[in-house]
Amino acid sequence: MQENCFHCGNSCDQDAIVYDEKDFCCRGCKTIYELFANNDLGCYYDLQDAPGAIPEEVAGKFDYLDNQTIVEKLVEFDDGDIQVVNLYVPHMHCSSCIWILENLHKLQAHIRTAQVNFPKKTVRITYKSSALSLKEVVQLLSRIGYEPYISLDDFDKGKKEVDRSLIYKLAIAGFAFGNVMFLSFPEYFEVEEYWLEEYKHLFRWLMFSFSLPVVFYSGTDYFISAYKGLKAKILNIDVPIALGILVLFLRSTIEIIFDWGTGFFDSLTGLVFFLLVGKFFQQKTYSFLSFERDYKSYFPIAVTRIDKQNKSEENIQVYDIEVGDRLLIRNSELLPVDAILINGEAQIDYSFVTGERDPVRKVSGDKLFAGGKQLDGAIEVEALKSVEQSYLTQLWSNDVFSQNKDASFVNLTNKISKYFTSVLLVISLVATAFWIYYDSSMALNVFTAVLIIACPCALALSTPFSLGNMLRIFGRAKFYLKNAHVIEKLNDLDTIIFDKTGTLTTNKKVAITYEGMNLTEEEASLLKNTLRASNHPLSRSLYTFLASQSISTLDSFEEITGKGMVARQAENSIQVGSASFVGSPQVERQLQTTVHVKANEVYKGKYTFNNQYRSGVQKVFNALSRSYKLVVLSGDNAGEKEQLAKMLPKNTQLLFDQKPDDKLNFVKGLQEKGEKVMMIGDGLNDAGALAQSEVGVAISENVNVFSPACDAILDAEQMHKLPSFLLAARKTVNTIKYSFVLSFLYNVIGLYFAVTGQLKPVIAAILMPLSSISVLIFVTLLTNYTSRKLKLFKN
């Protein structure tokens, strides 16, 4: 019977540990349960079923937190007795997590308080530092399965100021709008009433004072943007808006000074308020994701240095590594610098750097590159370069990382506003000229009225609302965009480039095939039990692949690092490992990962690990090949070229052995030919290409885990929806175009009143919100309809 672990929800094998009438998949989960149960924290399991995570081995991992200079950089507040630290905990995912993290003080009395910020997945812990060190806090979290992620990124950050100015501007505009509406209401109906006549001057000056902060604080962005646009000789959408705000304010002020009328303060404050609401709506951010990551988020904050003279170990910050330093890299630690291997057997996983999945074996004297992950035991290396000068980190000194991609992008609204503004100015001048000739007292009135009524509020709102709404829809469908402009860019693409490893293939599943003689039952059982004893990634995936066997103890077991294992049980012996280790009679085909088996001194056969392609890759390519040029750009060797060529459409270009720089330059080459490129990748090796392309999309198995800097993050499960997402982006842009037509209609109506000199404040006060709100409803309904029709939420 398959039972699921009470703590983490993983399925338990036969070796389930039963404790307190509950099943646990491993000792780690059971220990956490025990800990919680003994501390009255059993409620953790009531809020959500199986909320936990299997705790990872942490011995030695956080030793660097003994180093006071590192601790100083990490803590937010320190008065010698109390320290406050804000830690990022990627595993946080449900209300149970919030509950247990906020009840940490029940587990450790020296923790004063812990406060979770769930959207950001951080926990701020206040603790008594004289009794409890940061290392102990972090170890406690790790022990209960909430290992915080501390990277080089945390080191430089310092305290970040949150920019809340848009909220302030919006709040002020809203506050003023509401009050001005009240104050201007009596005069809309122009009742010749005694008390109204008495107080209307007071009301008008109150409105004037309310509008001051709106114009000079809330509206500043529009003036600045219009000024910048004019300086660059671009008539962007903010030019007519700024003009409108300015004219509204000046005309209203003059009107109340000379007692000509009430002015348009209500329209003025309303306009700014609506515009800012649009801006606010578009500014949807996913605070738990980061689109700006570089190597610093992946790199460790500290490393163990071995003193050559007295052989002592100390933890130093990676920035302090100097050329010639002797470093100790433990199992599953990342190499922070380029180095030479001095001692130990290295199994380096370069998947971060090259995309190549299979670990590379290195021997003493070989050169190792920064970004590689040691998989097998501890090694000693000597640094060849400092952090900034290493091979991988140098990629980030390329210009693409410092350029602002959005700066050069002209969006649809600004493209149209060029014509809109010119036409508007022509109309106002023609109308003024006519009135100067016909009735010169009306000329100024008409001129200002045209500029007021034509202020493109509805036009300026339609884009943020349709893009903002689509951004949210995409977000719910697990396609997270950096900002709303990405949707417009998605609409306009020629070429789509895919990375292979991790993008088209999945790391979660491997297809394993067996070639050779059948194993006897005893041999099969022995093989499984041997694999069980090993921590090697290949052993682990082979272990999960093989049919389950009864657990038995091995009589002898030896693991030869980087080669394989020898095990013995009763009269059976087994050797598992590389071809040379086992003594395979066949000549090894270098391109695939294999594990060979020899039982009782007879060579039995080999297990071949093939990359498993994501489901639906073929469909996605077929659908996309109709409208886009497709390229597969892989850092891997050409081992699977034939299989790929068979699977994908004929005109797909396949390139292998691409280094990170090659990928970047390939994208650049296409762009020089005038093509718009979308790059889809997953690793740091794609980072250059992601930054260079018009739209860089990072595919992620788990969006909480790190992805390189990009414009969008796509949940790997949703890969098959890519054609639908692109179509939705196209339809959204069409929606914006329709809404432009609608807002032009309103402008024509308004212009009729303005040009004929009949624009009363009450007409402006009705027309402006009416046009804005109807355009807003129109685009929201249409984008929702699009998403439903394209079935973006169906799996």
Next chain:
Amino acid sequence: MSVIYLLLALSILVALIFFGVFIYSVKRGQYDDVHTPAVRMLFEDELVKEENQKQSIKTKD
């Protein structure tokens, strides 16, 4: 008749006070995370319930 001036001044003052409080709370970061407090609010009850159950078990013993 100047009571209307007083009333106007007072009403605007009250509005400004609320506005100031809002700006203050935004500045203090109270609106930075609107999700967690909503979840946290529901915890207290369950904690109390659990403690009650524990006590009742103890009394049985």
